[in-house]
Amino acid sequence: MSKALRIAIFYLPIFVGLALWELAARASLLNPSLFPSLGDTLMAFGRLATKGHLLDHAELSLFRQSSGFFLAACFGIASGILMAESRRVRNILEPLLRATYPLPKSALRPHSEGGRHIFRLRD
Numbered sequence: 001m002s003k004a005l006r007i008a009i010f011y012l013p014i015f016v017g018l019a020l021w022e023l024a025a026r027a028s029l030l031n032p033s034l035f036p037s038l039g040d041t042l043m044a045f046g047r048l049a050t051k052g053h054l055l056d057h058a059e060l061s062l063f064r065q066s067s068g069f070f071l072a073a074c075f076g077i078a079s080g081i082l083m084a085e086s087r088r089v090r091n092i093l094e095p096l097l098r099a100t101y102p103l104p105k106s107a108l109r110p111h112s113e114g115g116r117h118i119f120r121l122r123d
Helices: 003-026 038-051 053-085 087-099 112-119
Strands: none
């Protein structure tokens, strides 16, 4: 099998999904307020990109994600060092960490709207 054919087969499901999305939107099978057509979505993307709003939103999202990551990393590294050095700290923190093992990891991440209300973040 040629490399071009493998690439085409690899990307085929994506193109089929996009085509089905566009056909379903044009046939009014999808609620346009929830699922706008692919063309409308690309036009809105273009408008946001040309006006500069897209970069503003991307910058804000990147700031939120990176600040959350760095806060978690600092807490994780500090608590890991403390647990390695102190038996008392390990005895306190280890049961809390073990209690999270059976939970799905998606349940541990803050949800976007919930986090905004808890921490009173504004856009």
